[in-house]
Amino acid sequence: MRADPRALRFGAAVTTLVLVLVLVTGSAWLLAAQAVVFALGLAGRSPYVMLFKALVRSAPKETEDARPPRFAQGVGLVFAVAGLAGLLAGITPLALGATAGALLAAFLNAAFGFCLGCETYLLLRRLLPAATLEVHQ
Amino acid sequence: MTGVWVVLATLALGTVIGVVRLRRDGRMREQAGDRLTGTVLGAPLGERATLVQFSTAFCQPCRATRRVLADVGALVPGVAHVEIDAESRLDLVRELDITRTPTVLVLDAAGRIVRRASGQPRKAEVLAVLADVVPAPEAARDRRPSHDPSHEPSHQPDEM
Numbered sequence: 001m002r003a004d005p006r007a008l009r010f011g012a013a014v015t016t017l018v019l020v021l022v023l024v025t026g027s028a029w030l031l032a033a034q035a036v037v038f039a040l041g042l043a044g045r046s047p048y049v050m051l052f053k054a055l056v057r058s059a060p061k062e063t064e065d066a067r068p069p070r071f072a073q074g075v076g077l078v079f080a081v082a083g084l085a086g087l088l089a090g091i092t093p094l095a096l097g098a099t100a101g102a103l104l105a106a107f108l109n110a111a112f113g114f115c116l117g118c119e120t121y122l123l124l125r126r127l128l129p130a131a132t133l134e135v136h137q
Numbered sequence: 138m139t140g141v142w143v144v145l146a147t148l149a150l151g152t153v154i155g156v157v158r159l160r161r162d163g164r165m166r167e168q169a170g171d172r173l174t175g176t177v178l179g180a181p182l183g184e185r186a187t188l189v190q191f192s193t194a195f196c197q198p199c200r201a202t203r204r205v206l207a208d209v210g211a212l213v214p215g216v217a218h219v220e221i222d223a224e225s226r227l228d229l230v231r232e233l234d235i236t237r238t239p240t241v242l243v244l245d246a247a248g249r250i251v252r253r254a255s256g257q258p259r260k261a262e263v264l265a266v267l268a269d270v271v272p273a274p275e276a277a278r279d280r281r282p283s284h285d286p287s288h289e290p291s292h293q294p295d296e297m
Contacts, residue, residue, distance in 0.1 A: 024140045100144075100147045108154060112158065112159060114158055118197060121195040122230070122237065123236060125224055
């Protein structure tokens with residue numbers, strides 16, 4: 001599967017904005033919504049990407065492999081769920097730390113085009129050689 | 138209020154990381170290193186130098202890096218390009234402490250690691266490193282394509 005890099009970058013920018021709002025307002029609902037977006041992104045149906053596709057009709061100059069960004073959405077989901085658990089259980093450091101981690105990754109992707117989640121993949125494999133982290137097409 | 142500070146700190150940290158990464162990405166660094174053999178790599182070394190690329194499926198710049206290195210291999214005689222799937226060689230990944238893909242190692246004729254780059258290297262820099270590392274070609278007329286995996290010299294029967 002191929003992905004439009006412009007749409008992914010747009011998605012990262014929206015994610016950055018949403019996570020900033022989560023940190024400023026402390027809204028568990030908003031973080032839960034973002035967690036759902038991450039889950040949809042992991043399934044290859046990110047609503048942000050779909051919004052971009054609805055707004056921008058032109059074809060991308062080049063496309064990229066869709067698996068790395070999908071894996072990264074999965075990493076984002078783990079952070080969002082941890083942050084949500086922190087918010088709901090009243091563990092503020094967990095809520096702030098996990099949400100900040102997700103924000104850092106989204107910001108690096110939006111502003112610099114670096115996919116932090118994609119790069120954690122090899123580190124994870126080094127730690128857990130037996131783990132199967134396949135993202136199914 | 139804490140949230141606002143966390144936002145500012147995170148964005149500041151992200152900017153620093155991003156700028157450092159942009160400057161370092163794909164830069165060739167000197168490394169006095171281990172020696173790798175063709176057996177360890179699973180592919181023959183180049184006569185004059187070998188470009189070893191570690192890749193994973195989850196790696197966006199690996200494809201572009203492959204293009205750059207294959208180009209260089211075709212351009213400079215005696216230089217081989219070997220691509221290793223990091224996931225199937227986790228032993229080597231740990232031994233060489235490879236944390237990112239793509240990571241590119243430049244080996245001299247003896248298989249010693251002389252340079253290392255993490256991230257997608259620039260073609261001009263790879264060429265400059267090769268000019269620096271590889272001894273001047275005496276027998277450069279021998280223009281056998283170095284990325285050709287078959288190393289037997291002209292065993293193909295002339296059928297034409």
